[in-house]
Amino acid sequence: MLPHRFQYHRPHNLDQVFELIDRYGDDAALYAGGTELLLALKARVLRYEHLVDLKRVPGLKGVRESDGQVVIGALSSHFSLATDPIVKRLVPAYAALSDNIANIRVRVSGTIGGNLCFAEPHADPPAMLAALGASLTLRGRNGERSVAMADFIEGEFTTVREPAEVLTEVRIPVPAVSARFAYCSFGHLERPAVGIAAGYCPERGMPRYRIWAGAIAGQPIRLQSVENALAGVPIENLGDVLADAASSAAQQLPAHDNLQGSADYKRHLAAVLTRRAVEQAAGLPPRKEAA
Amino acid sequence: MDAIERMRLSFTLNGRAVEVDVEPSDLLIDVLRDRLGLKGTKRSCDVEVCGACTVLVNGLPVSSCTTLAADADGQTVLTIEGVAQGGHLDRVQRAFVEHAGMQCGFCTPGMVLATTALLNVNPKPDEAEIRHFLRGNICRCTGYIKILEAVKSLV
Numbered sequence: 001m002l003p004h005r006f007q008y009h010r011p012h013n014l015d016q017v018f019e020l021i022d023r024y025g026d027d028a029a030l031y032a033g034g035t036e037l038l039l040a041l042k043a044r045v046l047r048y049e050h051l052v053d054l055k056r057v058p059g060l061k062g063v064r065e066s067d068g069q070v071v072i073g074a075l076s077s078h079f080s081l082a083t084d085p086i087v088k089r090l091v092p093a094y095a096a097l098s099d100n101i102a103n104i105r106v107r108v109s110g111t112i113g114g115n116l117c118f119a120e121p122h123a124d125p126p127a128m129l130a131a132l133g134a135s136l137t138l139r140g141r142n143g144e145r146s147v148a149m150a151d152f153i154e155g156e157f158t159t160v161r162e163p164a165e166v167l168t169e170v171r172i173p174v175p176a177v178s179a180r181f182a183y184c185s186f187g188h189l190e191r192p193a194v195g196i197a198a199g200y201c202p203e204r205g206m207p208r209y210r211i212w213a214g215a216i217a218g219q220p221i222r223l224q225s226v227e228n229a230l231a232g233v234p235i236e237n238l239g240d241v242l243a244d245a246a247s248s249a250a251q252q253l254p255a256h257d258n259l260q261g262s263a264d265y266k267r268h269l270a271a272v273l274t275r276r277a278v279e280q281a282a283g284l285p286p287r288k289e290a291a
Numbered sequence: 292m293d294a295i296e297r298m299r300l301s302f303t304l305n306g307r308a309v310e311v312d313v314e315p316s317d318l319l320i321d322v323l324r325d326r327l328g329l330k331g332t333k334r335s336c337d338v339e340v341c342g343a344c345t346v347l348v349n350g351l352p353v354s355s356c357t358t359l360a361a362d363a364d365g366q367t368v369l370t371i372e373g374v375a376q377g378g379h380l381d382r383v384q385r386a387f388v389e390h391a392g393m394q395c396g397f398c399t400p401g402m403v404l405a406t407t408a409l410l411n412v413n414p415k416p417d418e419a420e421i422r423h424f425l426r427g428n429i430c431r432c433t434g435y436i437k438i439l440e441a442v443k444s445l446v
Contacts, residue, residue, distance in 0.1 A: 001337060005295050008315030008361050038357045039338055041316075051315070055362070079351065083412075103427020104405065106339055108351045109358065190340060190427075 003041035007050045014166060017052060018141045021164050024050045030166065031055075032075055032114035035106050060113075060168060063087055072170040074113025079104070081112060090174050093181035093197075097128050102190045113167045119153050119219075122191035122260060126153055127214025128183050129170065130222070131197035137169040144168070155218035178202050182280035184273040185215070193260035194269040196223075198277035206232050209278060216255050216266050223249045226274060235282045246274035300364045305373025313360045320344050320355035322363075323370060331371035331400045342428030345401035346370050352408045371400035374407065382445060383407050392441035394432035401428050406442050415446055 009028075011017045021028060028050040031037060040046040054060060060075035063086045070090050072081065081087050082099035101107050101115075101124050115125050116136065126149065134149040138161055149170075153159050161167060175181065179202070185195035192215040199210040209230050211223040229245035230238065250271035255263035280286065301310050304327065313322055323329045323346070332355055335343035339354040346355045347369040348362075374381050380388065383406050393399045402425070409416055409424040416424065421442050430438060 002318070002321075003316045005314060005316045007295055008298065008359070010361075034357065034359065034362075035339060038359070042337070042357065053361070099423075103340070103342070104408070104424055105342065105345060105352045105354045105427060108348075109353050 001042040001044070003038070004044065004047050006041075006048055009050060009052045010056055011052060011054075013057060014139060014168075015141075017054065017057060017166060018164065020050070020052045022141075024052075026163065028052050030117070032117075033077065033110040034114075035102075035110035036114065036118040036120055054166070065090065065174070068174050070172040070174060072112060072172070074116075074167045074169060075111050076113075078107040078110050078112065078115075082107065091132065091172055091181070093183060094128060094132065094172065097124050097183045100124070100185075106190075112170055116149075116152065116170070117159060117161055117167050119155075119157050119159050120191075121156050121218050122187070122193070122215045124183070124185060124192055124195050124214065127195050127212040127220040128181070128197040129172070130214075130220045131181060131199045131210045131212045132172050132175065133210075134170055134172045136167055137171065138162075138165040139168045140165045146171075150220070150222070153219040158218070175199070176201065180281050180283060182277045184277040184280065186269050186273060187215075187260055189260065191215070191260070194266050194273055196270065196273040196277040198274070198281040200278075200281040200283070207235060207282070208232075209281070211274060211278065213250075213253060213270055213274070215260075216253050216270055221253060223274060225249045225252075226278070230278065235284065238279065238282060238284070242275050242278055243271075246278070247271045250274065298361055298364070300360060302363045302365060303367040305368070305370060311360075315359070315361055317360045318356060319346065319353075319358040319360045319363055319368075322360040323355060323368075329370050329372050333397055333400060335397070336429075340427070340429070341398075342401040342405060343398055345404045345428065347404055347408055350408060350411045352405050369404065369407070371403060374403060381407075383410070386441040386444050387438070390437050390441035390444060392434070392438040394430070394434045398428060398430045398432075402430070402438055406445070409442070410445060416442075417446075418443065421446075 029048040031051040031053045061073040063084045078098045078101045088095045129149040135146045181199045183197045185192035187193040194216045195214040197212045209227050213221045226245045226249045250267045255266040333343040335341045339357045344356040345352045405428050
Protein backbone atom coordinates (compact mmCIF):
# COMPACT_ATOMS: atom_id res chain seq x y z
CA MET A 1 0.00 0.00 0.00
CA LEU A 2 1.17 3.49 -0.73
CA PRO A 3 0.37 6.67 1.18
CA HIS A 4 -1.43 9.60 -0.39
CA ARG A 5 1.07 12.15 -1.63
CA PHE A 6 2.23 14.70 0.91
CA GLN A 7 4.70 17.52 1.20
CA TYR A 8 7.70 16.91 3.45
CA HIS A 9 9.41 19.48 5.63
CA ARG A 10 12.72 19.15 7.36
CA PRO A 11 12.99 21.89 9.99
CA HIS A 12 16.32 22.36 11.71
CA ASN A 13 15.10 23.90 14.95
CA LEU A 14 11.92 24.08 17.02
CA ASP A 15 11.08 27.63 15.90
CA GLN A 16 10.85 26.33 12.35
CA VAL A 17 8.66 23.47 13.61
CA PHE A 18 6.27 25.92 15.26
CA GLU A 19 6.15 28.07 12.10
CA LEU A 20 5.20 25.03 10.02
CA ILE A 21 2.50 24.03 12.50
CA ASP A 22 1.12 27.59 12.44
CA ARG A 23 1.12 27.65 8.66
CA TYR A 24 -0.44 24.25 7.99
CA GLY A 25 -2.49 23.56 11.11
CA ASP A 26 -4.43 20.32 11.02
CA ASP A 27 -3.06 19.50 7.56
CA ALA A 28 0.35 18.83 9.11
CA ALA A 29 1.54 15.90 11.20
CA LEU A 30 4.68 15.80 13.29
CA TYR A 31 6.79 12.92 12.02
CA ALA A 32 9.26 11.04 14.24
CA GLY A 33 10.19 7.39 13.70
CA GLY A 34 7.19 6.72 11.51
CA THR A 35 6.59 3.17 12.72
CA GLU A 36 2.98 4.06 13.56
CA LEU A 37 2.32 7.12 11.37
CA LEU A 38 3.57 5.63 8.10
CA LEU A 39 1.54 2.46 8.66
CA ALA A 40 -1.58 4.58 9.14
CA LEU A 41 -0.78 6.72 6.09
CA LYS A 42 -0.17 3.62 3.98
CA ALA A 43 -3.43 2.05 5.16
CA ARG A 44 -5.04 5.43 4.40
CA VAL A 45 -6.74 5.60 7.77
CA LEU A 46 -4.94 8.93 8.23
CA ARG A 47 -4.20 11.58 5.66
CA TYR A 48 -1.99 14.64 5.99
CA GLU A 49 -0.91 17.12 3.36
CA HIS A 50 2.32 17.90 5.21
CA LEU A 51 4.78 15.89 7.27
CA VAL A 52 7.05 17.85 9.58
CA ASP A 53 10.09 15.67 10.23
CA LEU A 54 11.49 16.12 13.74
CA LYS A 55 14.40 13.74 13.28
CA ARG A 56 16.86 16.41 12.20
CA VAL A 57 16.01 18.92 14.90
CA PRO A 58 19.09 18.98 17.14
CA GLY A 59 18.78 18.32 20.86
CA LEU A 60 15.80 15.98 20.81
CA LYS A 61 17.78 12.72 21.08
CA GLY A 62 19.89 11.17 23.78
CA VAL A 63 19.85 10.50 27.50
CA ARG A 64 21.30 12.46 30.38
CA GLU A 65 21.11 12.36 34.15
CA SER A 66 20.08 15.61 35.79
CA ASP A 67 18.84 16.50 39.29
CA GLY A 68 17.87 12.96 40.22
CA GLN A 69 16.11 12.34 36.91
CA VAL A 70 16.90 10.36 33.82
CA VAL A 71 16.10 12.80 31.01
CA ILE A 72 15.33 11.11 27.71
CA GLY A 73 15.10 13.06 24.46
CA ALA A 74 11.74 12.30 22.85
CA LEU A 75 13.32 11.36 19.51
CA SER A 76 15.44 8.62 21.12
CA SER A 77 14.78 5.25 19.52
CA HIS A 78 13.71 2.23 21.53
CA PHE A 79 16.93 0.52 20.43
CA SER A 80 19.07 3.39 21.71
CA LEU A 81 17.28 3.23 25.09
CA ALA A 82 17.64 -0.55 25.30
CA THR A 83 21.39 -0.13 24.96
CA ASP A 84 21.93 3.20 26.72
CA PRO A 85 24.36 2.93 29.68
CA ILE A 86 22.47 5.48 31.84
CA VAL A 87 19.08 3.83 31.28
CA LYS A 88 20.55 0.36 31.87
CA ARG A 89 22.20 1.47 35.11
CA LEU A 90 19.45 3.61 36.64
CA VAL A 91 16.21 2.24 35.14
CA PRO A 92 17.11 -1.28 33.99
CA ALA A 93 13.47 -2.31 33.76
CA TYR A 94 12.85 0.39 31.17
CA ALA A 95 15.89 -0.72 29.16
CA ALA A 96 14.55 -4.29 29.26
CA LEU A 97 11.10 -3.14 28.15
CA SER A 98 12.62 -1.16 25.27
CA ASP A 99 14.54 -4.24 24.19
CA ASN A 100 11.30 -6.21 23.85
CA ILE A 101 9.18 -3.78 21.85
CA ALA A 102 7.92 -5.35 18.59
CA ASN A 103 11.02 -6.32 16.60
CA ILE A 104 14.52 -4.97 16.03
CA ARG A 105 13.51 -2.85 13.01
CA VAL A 106 10.69 -1.16 14.89
CA ARG A 107 13.04 -0.59 17.84
CA VAL A 108 15.65 1.01 15.56
CA SER A 109 13.17 3.37 13.84
CA GLY A 110 10.52 3.90 16.51
CA THR A 111 10.95 6.60 19.14
CA ILE A 112 9.73 6.90 22.72
CA GLY A 113 8.12 10.26 21.95
CA GLY A 114 6.37 9.05 18.83
CA ASN A 115 5.07 6.03 20.69
CA LEU A 116 3.61 8.20 23.47
CA CYS A 117 2.14 10.89 21.21
CA PHE A 118 0.56 8.45 18.76
CA ALA A 119 -1.08 6.80 21.81
CA GLU A 120 -1.84 3.50 20.11
CA PRO A 121 -3.22 1.64 23.15
CA HIS A 122 -1.39 -1.61 22.42
CA ALA A 123 1.98 -0.19 23.38
CA ASP A 124 4.45 -1.11 26.10
CA PRO A 125 5.98 2.16 27.37
CA PRO A 126 3.01 4.04 28.89
CA ALA A 127 2.19 1.70 31.80
CA MET A 128 5.83 1.40 32.83
CA LEU A 129 6.47 5.13 32.56
CA ALA A 130 3.37 5.74 34.68
CA ALA A 131 4.60 3.27 37.31
CA LEU A 132 8.00 4.99 37.28
CA GLY A 133 6.32 8.34 37.93
CA ALA A 134 7.66 9.83 34.69
CA SER A 135 6.71 13.28 33.47
CA LEU A 136 6.66 14.62 29.93
CA THR A 137 7.89 18.02 28.78
CA LEU A 138 5.70 19.68 26.16
CA ARG A 139 7.22 22.68 24.43
CA GLY A 140 5.13 25.32 22.70
CA ARG A 141 6.07 28.57 21.04
CA ASN A 142 5.70 30.44 24.32
CA GLY A 143 7.30 28.07 26.75
CA GLU A 144 6.97 24.60 28.10
CA ARG A 145 4.87 22.65 30.59
CA SER A 146 5.28 19.36 32.35
CA VAL A 147 2.57 16.69 32.34
CA ALA A 148 2.61 13.53 34.42
CA MET A 149 2.67 10.37 32.32
CA ALA A 150 -0.38 9.28 34.31
CA ASP A 151 -2.32 12.24 32.88
CA PHE A 152 -0.88 12.38 29.36
CA ILE A 153 -2.93 9.79 27.49
CA GLU A 154 -6.67 10.48 27.57
CA GLY A 155 -7.82 7.51 25.53
CA GLU A 156 -7.15 5.64 22.31
CA PHE A 157 -4.97 7.79 20.04
CA THR A 158 -5.71 10.84 22.20
CA THR A 159 -3.35 12.81 24.43
CA VAL A 160 -3.37 16.17 26.19
CA ARG A 161 -0.67 17.45 23.81
CA GLU A 162 -1.92 20.53 21.95
CA PRO A 163 -1.38 20.53 18.18
CA ALA A 164 1.14 23.34 18.52
CA GLU A 165 3.19 21.54 21.17
CA VAL A 166 6.14 19.22 20.71
CA LEU A 167 7.00 16.52 23.22
CA THR A 168 10.67 17.16 23.85
CA GLU A 169 11.62 15.10 26.90
CA VAL A 170 10.58 12.19 29.06
CA ARG A 171 11.81 12.59 32.64
CA ILE A 172 12.02 9.55 34.89
CA PRO A 173 12.84 10.11 38.57
CA VAL A 174 15.76 7.86 39.44
CA PRO A 175 14.20 5.07 41.54
CA ALA A 176 15.45 4.58 45.09
CA VAL A 177 18.20 2.00 45.45
CA SER A 178 15.76 -0.27 47.28
CA ALA A 179 13.13 -0.05 44.51
CA ARG A 180 12.73 -2.60 41.74
CA PHE A 181 10.48 -2.54 38.68
CA ALA A 182 9.20 -5.28 36.40
CA TYR A 183 7.05 -5.46 33.28
CA CYS A 184 5.16 -8.53 32.12
CA SER A 185 3.16 -8.54 28.90
CA PHE A 186 1.54 -10.99 26.57
CA GLY A 187 0.10 -10.84 23.10
CA HIS A 188 -0.03 -13.26 20.23
CA LEU A 189 0.86 -10.46 17.81
CA GLU A 190 3.84 -8.14 18.12
CA ARG A 191 1.83 -5.74 20.22
CA PRO A 192 0.82 -6.48 23.81
CA ALA A 193 -2.78 -7.53 24.49
CA VAL A 194 -2.08 -6.63 28.11
CA GLY A 195 1.03 -5.33 29.83
CA ILE A 196 1.47 -4.90 33.58
CA ALA A 197 4.14 -2.71 35.13
CA ALA A 198 4.88 -3.21 38.81
CA GLY A 199 7.23 -1.34 41.07
CA TYR A 200 8.34 -2.51 44.51
CA CYS A 201 9.08 0.74 46.32
CA PRO A 202 9.52 0.21 50.05
CA GLU A 203 8.97 3.18 52.34
CA ARG A 204 10.76 3.17 55.69
CA GLY A 205 11.27 -0.56 55.28
CA MET A 206 7.57 -1.23 54.64
CA PRO A 207 6.68 -2.85 51.30
CA ARG A 208 4.79 -0.52 48.95
CA TYR A 209 3.94 -1.12 45.30
CA ARG A 210 3.02 0.84 42.20
CA ILE A 211 1.05 -1.20 39.71
CA TRP A 212 -0.27 -0.08 36.31
CA ALA A 213 -2.13 -1.97 33.61
CA GLY A 214 -1.36 -1.04 30.01
CA ALA A 215 -2.82 -1.89 26.57
CA ILE A 216 -6.07 -3.32 27.95
CA ALA A 217 -7.77 0.11 27.90
CA GLY A 218 -7.15 3.30 25.97
CA GLN A 219 -4.81 4.64 28.64
CA PRO A 220 -2.78 3.09 31.46
CA ILE A 221 -4.85 2.30 34.54
CA ARG A 222 -3.51 2.29 38.07
CA LEU A 223 -4.42 -0.86 40.01
CA GLN A 224 -4.81 0.97 43.27
CA SER A 225 -6.81 -1.79 44.95
CA VAL A 226 -3.89 -4.17 44.46
CA GLU A 227 -1.44 -1.57 45.69
CA ASN A 228 -3.57 -1.10 48.84
CA ALA A 229 -3.98 -4.83 49.44
CA LEU A 230 -0.23 -5.41 49.24
CA ALA A 231 0.93 -2.38 51.22
CA GLY A 232 2.87 -3.49 54.25
CA VAL A 233 2.49 -7.22 53.54
CA PRO A 234 5.84 -8.96 54.13
CA ILE A 235 7.18 -10.38 50.86
CA GLU A 236 7.11 -13.93 52.22
CA ASN A 237 3.34 -13.55 52.78
CA LEU A 238 2.53 -12.03 49.37
CA GLY A 239 1.02 -15.33 48.25
CA ASP A 240 -1.79 -14.94 50.82
CA VAL A 241 -3.23 -11.82 49.17
CA LEU A 242 -1.72 -11.26 45.74
CA ALA A 243 -3.73 -13.70 43.59
CA ASP A 244 -7.11 -12.61 44.98
CA ALA A 245 -6.27 -8.91 44.82
CA ALA A 246 -5.01 -9.26 41.23
CA SER A 247 -8.09 -11.22 40.14
CA SER A 248 -10.61 -8.85 41.64
CA ALA A 249 -8.81 -5.81 40.22
CA ALA A 250 -8.61 -7.44 36.79
CA GLN A 251 -12.36 -8.08 36.80
CA GLN A 252 -12.95 -4.32 37.11
CA LEU A 253 -10.78 -3.39 34.12
CA PRO A 254 -12.61 -1.85 31.14
CA ALA A 255 -11.53 -4.43 28.59
CA HIS A 256 -13.20 -4.94 25.23
CA ASP A 257 -13.10 -7.61 22.53
CA ASN A 258 -10.73 -6.95 19.63
CA LEU A 259 -8.04 -8.56 17.50
CA GLN A 260 -5.84 -9.01 20.58
CA GLY A 261 -8.46 -11.17 22.31
CA SER A 262 -11.79 -11.16 24.06
CA ALA A 263 -12.43 -8.95 27.06
CA ASP A 264 -12.60 -11.99 29.37
CA TYR A 265 -9.33 -13.34 28.04
CA LYS A 266 -7.60 -10.01 28.57
CA ARG A 267 -8.91 -9.75 32.14
CA HIS A 268 -7.54 -13.23 32.77
CA LEU A 269 -4.19 -12.15 31.34
CA ALA A 270 -4.25 -9.02 33.50
CA ALA A 271 -4.67 -11.09 36.67
CA VAL A 272 -1.88 -13.52 35.77
CA LEU A 273 0.51 -10.81 34.59
CA THR A 274 -0.17 -8.66 37.66
CA ARG A 275 0.81 -11.54 39.90
CA ARG A 276 3.95 -12.24 37.88
CA ALA A 277 5.02 -8.60 37.62
CA VAL A 278 4.55 -8.04 41.37
CA GLU A 279 6.44 -11.21 42.25
CA GLN A 280 9.27 -10.26 39.93
CA ALA A 281 9.42 -6.70 41.30
CA ALA A 282 9.43 -8.09 44.84
CA GLY A 283 12.37 -10.29 43.93
CA LEU A 284 10.59 -13.62 44.19
CA PRO A 285 11.81 -16.35 41.84
CA PRO A 286 9.58 -17.13 38.84
CA ARG A 287 7.50 -20.25 39.36
CA LYS A 288 6.60 -22.94 36.91
CA GLU A 289 2.95 -22.78 36.03
CA ALA A 290 0.37 -22.86 33.32
CA ALA A 291 -1.27 -19.50 32.63
CA MET B 292 -2.53 22.21 -1.29
CA ASP B 293 0.80 23.48 -2.60
CA ALA B 294 2.39 21.60 -5.47
CA ILE B 295 4.42 18.65 -4.26
CA GLU B 296 8.09 19.44 -4.52
CA ARG B 297 10.36 16.64 -5.60
CA MET B 298 13.45 16.04 -3.51
CA ARG B 299 17.00 15.27 -4.57
CA LEU B 300 18.44 12.67 -2.19
CA SER B 301 22.14 11.97 -1.79
CA PHE B 302 23.18 8.91 0.13
CA THR B 303 25.69 6.10 0.19
CA LEU B 304 24.23 2.92 -1.24
CA ASN B 305 26.27 -0.27 -1.04
CA GLY B 306 29.46 1.75 -0.76
CA ARG B 307 28.74 4.09 -3.68
CA ALA B 308 27.45 7.65 -3.59
CA VAL B 309 24.07 7.90 -5.31
CA GLU B 310 21.73 10.74 -6.11
CA VAL B 311 18.08 10.21 -6.94
CA ASP B 312 15.04 12.46 -7.30
CA VAL B 313 12.01 11.27 -5.35
CA GLU B 314 8.63 12.41 -4.18
CA PRO B 315 8.38 12.94 -0.41
CA SER B 316 5.87 10.10 -0.07
CA ASP B 317 8.05 7.58 -1.94
CA LEU B 318 8.95 4.59 0.20
CA LEU B 319 12.54 3.44 0.43
CA ILE B 320 11.69 -0.04 -0.86
CA ASP B 321 10.18 1.36 -4.07
CA VAL B 322 13.10 3.66 -4.75
CA LEU B 323 15.53 0.78 -4.22
CA ARG B 324 13.61 -1.71 -6.34
CA ASP B 325 12.02 0.37 -9.07
CA ARG B 326 14.30 3.37 -9.44
CA LEU B 327 17.66 1.86 -8.60
CA GLY B 328 16.94 -1.67 -9.86
CA LEU B 329 17.88 -3.48 -6.66
CA LYS B 330 15.30 -6.27 -6.56
CA GLY B 331 16.92 -8.23 -3.74
CA THR B 332 14.87 -6.26 -1.20
CA LYS B 333 11.52 -8.06 -0.95
CA ARG B 334 8.09 -6.68 -0.16
CA SER B 335 5.99 -9.13 1.81
CA CYS B 336 3.88 -8.20 4.86
CA ASP B 337 4.13 -4.44 4.18
CA VAL B 338 3.55 -3.71 7.88
CA GLU B 339 7.04 -4.04 9.51
CA VAL B 340 6.37 -7.52 10.84
CA CYS B 341 8.09 -10.00 8.51
CA GLY B 342 11.57 -8.64 7.81
CA ALA B 343 11.70 -9.53 4.09
CA CYS B 344 12.27 -5.86 3.19
CA THR B 345 15.09 -5.38 5.72
CA VAL B 346 17.88 -3.04 4.70
CA LEU B 347 20.55 -1.56 6.95
CA VAL B 348 20.66 2.20 7.51
CA ASN B 349 23.90 3.22 9.20
CA GLY B 350 24.44 -0.44 10.07
CA LEU B 351 21.07 -1.03 11.73
CA PRO B 352 18.05 -2.83 10.27
CA VAL B 353 14.91 -1.01 9.18
CA SER B 354 11.80 -2.07 7.30
CA SER B 355 12.21 -0.39 3.92
CA CYS B 356 8.47 -0.92 3.24
CA THR B 357 7.65 1.54 6.03
CA THR B 358 10.55 3.98 5.73
CA LEU B 359 10.44 7.11 3.60
CA ALA B 360 13.12 7.31 0.95
CA ALA B 361 13.61 10.85 2.27
CA ASP B 362 14.91 9.37 5.50
CA ALA B 363 17.86 7.83 3.64
CA ASP B 364 19.10 11.29 2.66
CA GLY B 365 22.67 11.68 3.86
CA GLN B 366 22.74 8.19 5.38
CA THR B 367 24.53 4.95 4.54
CA VAL B 368 22.29 2.20 3.18
CA LEU B 369 23.23 -1.43 2.67
CA THR B 370 21.03 -3.81 0.68
CA ILE B 371 21.64 -7.48 -0.01
CA GLU B 372 23.31 -6.52 -3.30
CA GLY B 373 26.07 -4.76 -1.35
CA VAL B 374 26.98 -7.63 0.94
CA ALA B 375 29.12 -9.70 -1.45
CA GLN B 376 32.41 -8.03 -2.34
CA GLY B 377 34.18 -8.43 -5.69
CA GLY B 378 31.92 -11.31 -6.71
CA HIS B 379 32.68 -13.24 -3.51
CA LEU B 380 30.01 -14.04 -0.94
CA ASP B 381 30.79 -12.59 2.47
CA ARG B 382 31.06 -14.72 5.60
CA VAL B 383 27.40 -14.41 6.56
CA GLN B 384 26.25 -15.47 3.10
CA ARG B 385 28.74 -18.35 3.06
CA ALA B 386 27.46 -19.55 6.43
CA PHE B 387 23.87 -19.56 5.14
CA VAL B 388 24.99 -21.56 2.08
CA GLU B 389 27.10 -24.01 4.07
CA HIS B 390 24.34 -24.65 6.62
CA ALA B 391 21.52 -24.64 4.04
CA GLY B 392 19.96 -21.72 5.94
CA MET B 393 17.33 -21.17 3.26
CA GLN B 394 14.55 -23.00 1.49
CA CYS B 395 12.59 -20.82 -0.94
CA GLY B 396 15.00 -17.96 -0.29
CA PHE B 397 12.47 -15.13 -0.10
CA CYS B 398 13.35 -14.22 3.49
CA THR B 399 17.08 -14.75 2.97
CA PRO B 400 18.12 -11.18 2.04
CA GLY B 401 16.47 -9.92 5.22
CA MET B 402 17.92 -12.76 7.30
CA VAL B 403 21.45 -12.09 6.00
CA LEU B 404 21.17 -8.36 6.63
CA ALA B 405 19.66 -8.80 10.09
CA THR B 406 22.48 -11.21 10.93
CA THR B 407 25.02 -8.71 9.60
CA ALA B 408 23.54 -6.03 11.86
CA LEU B 409 23.50 -8.37 14.85
CA LEU B 410 27.20 -9.10 14.42
CA ASN B 411 27.88 -5.36 14.01
CA VAL B 412 26.39 -4.57 17.39
CA ASN B 413 27.20 -7.83 19.17
CA PRO B 414 30.04 -9.83 17.62
CA LYS B 415 29.61 -12.74 20.05
CA PRO B 416 25.88 -13.26 20.57
CA ASP B 417 24.73 -16.34 22.44
CA GLU B 418 21.82 -18.41 21.15
CA ALA B 419 19.22 -16.46 23.15
CA GLU B 420 20.58 -13.17 21.79
CA ILE B 421 20.51 -14.52 18.22
CA ARG B 422 16.90 -15.67 18.61
CA HIS B 423 15.94 -12.34 20.17
CA PHE B 424 17.51 -10.23 17.41
CA LEU B 425 16.15 -12.34 14.57
CA ARG B 426 12.70 -12.75 16.14
CA GLY B 427 11.21 -10.25 13.70
CA ASN B 428 12.48 -11.99 10.57
CA ILE B 429 9.96 -14.58 9.52
CA CYS B 430 10.72 -17.65 7.38
CA ARG B 431 7.42 -19.00 6.06
CA CYS B 432 9.17 -22.23 5.02
CA THR B 433 9.91 -22.44 8.77
CA GLY B 434 13.55 -23.33 8.20
CA TYR B 435 14.65 -21.68 11.42
CA ILE B 436 16.91 -24.42 12.75
CA LYS B 437 19.26 -24.24 9.78
CA ILE B 438 19.25 -20.45 9.90
CA LEU B 439 20.12 -20.56 13.60
CA GLU B 440 22.93 -23.04 12.91
CA ALA B 441 24.28 -20.75 10.19
CA VAL B 442 24.32 -17.75 12.51
CA LYS B 443 25.80 -19.72 15.41
CA SER B 444 28.66 -20.86 13.14
CA LEU B 445 29.71 -17.20 12.81
CA VAL B 446 30.19 -16.65 16.55
